[in-house]
Amino acid sequence: MGHHVLLIEDEPNIVEAVRFILSRDGWKVSCHSDGASAVEAVARINPDVVVLDVMLPNRSGFDILRDLRGDSATAGVPVLMLTAKGQTKDRERAEMLGATAFMTKPFSNAEVLARLHMLVAP
Amino acid sequence: MGKSCKWIFTQPQKELDAAQQFLLAPAAFRRGKNWPAVAVTALTGTRIRERRLLIGLSQADLARAAGISSSYLNLIEHNRRRIGGKLLVTLARALKVDPSHLSEGAGSELMGRLREAAATHPDIAVETARIEEFVGRFPGWSALLATQQQQGAELERRVAALADRLGHDPLLSAALHELLSRVAAIRSTASILADSPDLEQVWRDRFQRNLESDSARLAETSEGLVRFLDSPGETAPAVATPQDELHHFLAARGFRVAELEGGDQSLVEGLISGAVELRSAAGQALARDHLLAYAADAARLPLPGFLERAREMRLDPLKLARAHGLPLQMIMRRLASLPETETRGRIGLVVCDGAGALTFAKPPRDLSLPRHAPACALWPVFAALRAPGTPLRALVKRAGGEGQGLVSYSVAEVMRPDGFDGPEVVRAYMLLVPAALADVPPGPAEPVGGTCRLCPRADCPARREPSILSDGFDSESLTRNIGRQ
Numbered sequence: 001m002g003h004h005v006l007l008i009e010d011e012p013n014i015v016e017a018v019r020f021i022l023s024r025d026g027w028k029v030s031c032h033s034d035g036a037s038a039v040e041a042v043a044r045i046n047p048d049v050v051v052l053d054v055m056l057p058n059r060s061g062f063d064i065l066r067d068l069r070g071d072s073a074t075a076g077v078p079v080l081m082l083t084a085k086g087q088t089k090d091r092e093r094a095e096m097l098g099a100t101a102f103m104t105k106p107f108s109n110a111e112v113l114a115r116l117h118m119l120v121a122p
Numbered sequence: 123m124g125k126s127c128k129w130i131f132t133q134p135q136k137e138l139d140a141a142q143q144f145l146l147a148p149a150a151f152r153r154g155k156n157w158p159a160v161a162v163t164a165l166t167g168t169r170i171r172e173r174r175l176l177i178g179l180s181q182a183d184l185a186r187a188a189g190i191s192s193s194y195l196n197l198i199e200h201n202r203r204r205i206g207g208k209l210l211v212t213l214a215r216a217l218k219v220d221p222s223h224l225s226e227g228a229g230s231e232l233m234g235r236l237r238e239a240a241a242t243h244p245d246i247a248v249e250t251a252r253i254e255e256f257v258g259r260f261p262g263w264s265a266l267l268a269t270q271q272q273q274g275a276e277l278e279r280r281v282a283a284l285a286d287r288l289g290h291d292p293l294l295s296a297a298l299h300e301l302l303s304r305v306a307a308i309r310s311t312a313s314i315l316a317d318s319p320d321l322e323q324v325w326r327d328r329f330q331r332n333l334e335s336d337s338a339r340l341a342e343t344s345e346g347l348v349r350f351l352d353s354p355g356e357t358a359p360a361v362a363t364p365q366d367e368l369h370h371f372l373a374a375r376g377f378r379v380a381e382l383e384g385g386d387q388s389l390v391e392g393l394i395s396g397a398v399e400l401r402s403a404a405g406q407a408l409a410r411d412h413l414l415a416y417a418a419d420a421a422r423l424p425l426p427g428f429l430e431r432a433r434e435m436r437l438d439p440l441k442l443a444r445a446h447g448l449p450l451q452m453i454m455r456r457l458a459s460l461p462e463t464e465t466r467g468r469i470g471l472v473v474c475d476g477a478g479a480l481t482f483a484k485p486p487r488d489l490s491l492p493r494h495a496p497a498c499a500l501w502p503v504f505a506a507l508r509a510p511g512t513p514l515r516a517l518v519k520r521a522g523g524e525g526q527g528l529v530s531y532s533v534a535e536v537m538r539p540d541g542f543d544g545p546e547v548v549r550a551y552m553l554l555v556p557a558a559l560a561d562v563p564p565g566p567a568e569p570v571g572g573t574c575r576l577c578p579r580a581d582c583p584a585r586r587e588p589s590i591l592s593d594g595f596d597s598e599s600l601t602r603n604i605g606r607q
Contacts (some may be wrong), residue, residue: 012575016311034490034520084302105306108316109310109317
């Protein structure tokens with residue numbers, strides 16, 4: 001099994017498609033859809049990399065990112081933030097809060113794989 | 123008479139001569155000369171002269187009409203004599219203009235706008251030092267230029283406001299995110315189907331269904347956005363359904379409408395008309411029903427007394443219904459509207475119709491409630507639908523979650539809105555109270571989810587479709603889940 005990625009996204013069809021391509025590429029994939037318990041999920045699952053959507057039920061991706069960076073147990077995990085294309089302010093805010101990389105929706109499957117490989121590269 | 127005019131006539135004669143020279147000098151000469159500041163003060167006399175020439179009056183005629191000598195008028199017109207009060211009014215009447223058009227004050231706003239216009243184009247060498255002369259000599263052109271400056275500034279403000287709205291409007295931002303998420307899902311899924319000729323049939327069917335559902339939602343969201351962008355006013359973007367509009371409206375207020383806590387139903391229309399979230403007639407109608415019921419509930423159960431009693435009874439809706447002698451559904455609605463800061467935990471409420479469709483959903487902290495997908499069949503609210511009038515209490519917890527869970531109180535009511543011969547309408551309520559705040563029923567908590575696809579419970583007997591969160595990702599796990607049915 002390859003690297004472990006935690007996908008925090010609440011759109012089922014995106015989760016399904018991304019999970020499919022990552023699994024086929026050899027990744028171990030965990031998924032989480034609720035914003036309120038996302039920080040706890042990252043701490044529990046301890047993935048190699050997190051893909052985090054900005055808009056989630058009950059809590060925004062920004063708040064989750066802030067908490068992840070504020071906790072020594074999760075501060076170092078690479079976070080690939082999913083922002084909406086054209087929402088520059090989202091990207092700036094994610095950058096300020098410590099996102100490792102960004103990807104804008106809509107993204108291509110090849111882009112997802114390339115970004116994640118880059119984030120876990122030694 | 124204004125300050126500046128007074129100032130002119132208190133200056134030494136030498137400086138006033140300079141002003142006169144400024145006015146009388148050929149334009150080419152003026153451009154090259156460094157004129158003293160006094161030359162650009164308000165020039166009422168100049169305006170009088172310009173106006174007189176414009177309407178074709180001789181100096182002698184105007185002087186006669188005003189009851190002054192021609193030589194005195196000449197001094198006035200060349201700004202050598204102070205003018206104001208009665209004489210200014212008399213001259214204005216003879217010149218057929220309002221006195222304010224002759225006084226310096228009349229042009230101050232105009233000149234302010236012209237200065238603004240000049241400041242917005244610093245690259246153009248505007249003769250700002252001669253602005254008063256310009257206004258005095260060409261009042262029509264000045265007004266036109268100032269009006270255009272004002273219109274330009276207004277348009278800039280409007281563009282800035284629209285840009286700000288596009289960047290910060292939470293509803294528009296949510297609608298755009300929804301649209302882009304749909305496109306992302308379609309793009310990713312379509313790529314899988316196109317790039318995987320050997321994809322197993324079970325997955326191919328699944329992805330094709332996903333494409334269909336995403337396409338339908340994309341169409342809905344796009345239509346809503348187009349309506350929003352076409353609307354001239356400050357209306358909010360359309361979200362998918364009228365229920366979504368009501369949800370956004372209530373969620374923005376924490377599911378609590380402080381304005382209606384006094385029980386005044388006459389405030390409802392004002393709240394609806396002022397709500398950007400409620401853009402469709404259907405959304406407004408839903409909100410009207412909800413808010414009228416809210417106000418009625420608040421009138422019957424005023425907050426301070428109800429809150430105190432609710433705490434005493436550990437938020438148990440059945441005990442509260444008995445204590446108040448009111449319907450259980452009303453108590454549930456009221457409990458769900460209590461301030462979170464007072465109850466020290468978020469109370470959720472789900473309302474569904476006889477078909478199981480959610481018509482209202484205030485999520486508790488630890489459980490996501492689906493807005494566009496079928497809900498978890500294990501929710502006690504669906505058990506209540508099968509036994510109308512019977513209150514049910516159960517302990518539930520989010521599948522895969524930690525903590526004590528939630529105590530659910532459910533009840534269904536049967537109505538015949540159209541009378542005895544009309545159709546039977548069923549509505550069920552489920553109140554979700556954090557277990558730490560309630561009396562917990564015996565026995566273990568039942569794991570429940572939001573909707574099947576996002577629920578990790580592997581052994582769920584009520585699963586209607588496989589979860590995308592289940593461990594492993596192979597066709598075997600998928601068919602195993604489906605085969606259970």
